[in-house]
Amino acid sequence: FLHANCPSCQKTAWLGIFYMCIPTGIAVGYVYGGLVGSHLDWRWAFRIEALLMLPFAILGFVMKPLQLKGFSHTGSQNPVTSAQTSCPEAVASTSIDGSYPIRNDSKDDSKSAPRILNQLTRFWKDMKALLLDKVYVVNVLGYIAYNFVIGAYSYWGPKAGYYIYHMNNADLMFGGITIVCGIFGTLAGGFVLDRMTSTISNAFKLLSVATFFGAIFCFAAFCFKSLYAFIALFAIGELLVFATQGPVNYVCLHCVKPSLRPLSMAMSTVSIHIFGDVPSSPLVGVLQDHINNWRATALILTSVLFLAAGIWFIGIFLHSVDRYNEENEHQVSIADRSNTIPLLEEKSAETSPSLC
DSSP: OHHHHSOGGGHHHHHHHHHTHHHHHHHHHHHHHHHHHHHSOHHHHHHHHHHHHHHHHHHHHHSOOOOOTTBOOTTOSSBOOHHHHHOHHHHHTOOTTSOOOBBOOSOGGGSHHHHHHHHHHHHHHHHHHHHTOHHHHHHHHHHHHHHHHHHHHHHHHHHHHHHHHOOTTHHHHHHHHHHHHHHHHHHHHHHHHHHTOOOHHHHHHHHHHHHHHHHHHHHHHHHOOOHHHHHHHHHHHHHHHGGGHHHHHHHHHHSSOGGGHHHHHHHHHHHHIIIIIHHHHHHHHHHHHHHOOHHHHHHHHHTHHHHHHHHHHHHTTSOOOOOTTOOOOOOOOHHHHHHBOOGGGHHHHHHOTTBO
16 A cells, blocks of 8 residues: 555655664664563563554554555455456446456355355465566565574574673663664665665665675674674664665565555565564574574574575566556456356346346
């Protein structure tokens, strides 16, 4: 919705502003948890957060559904199918509630199983389309490697800082660095890509370069024994690393057709958590227990950013097509044609009792 309604020359910048909330939220969590935990019982941190989130949970139930490009209007629960998008006449013959006229002489209770099967078949076809899209797969793989590091940083960063540099307020220190660098880095990534002319190839260039140099600075930061050198280098590294938020989501939105865009973003989010930040924290904990050296553990973890940069670098050389404004051009299948009402029978369909 955000990407479809923002100015065309500022799409990535708007994405950057939106995704700026992620590092900012993580950083505020450091500071908030440290302050509340030190002054009140740790349970109060969760109680207060639950109260703050309650209005958003309520809004999720009462807000009017948003209209997304490639989908039917908000009054309908059904996405625009290939039959609708490839046949304008068929779209014109949709009913008032946005549903597509379908031949069905059976009773309603006999339609549930075919409908579920149809939804599963459609989901599988959409998933297959995503998995066969090399640009999308490379982008998500790089995002997984990137999020593997960021997730472990957010969990183990303060503790590593405490043991390596003997920080008195590690939560506040990491939180402050992440707030500043997360905000400015994420915004900068979006604005820079817009300045470069927003294309998928340019997005991959920015992703690979920013992540590579960010990894260098973060890696060098943990090599220094001085706390001040660590803060300076790590801050620069985080500025560069967080610049990826806008471009990586730009690729997810632009490498697929509009009707696949929600699934593209959903699968990207699920993948980076299941394969990225969820396993990274326990794996880093196991590594630390094995080698018992926080500096070495931090360096090994940071080196994964080089892997992310390498994966995104591959994306530069892939053939990419910007499908942001591309409508669903699939031809109507024979099965779909047999289920849809012919144009000449449009008037009779309105009065026929056998049609829904």
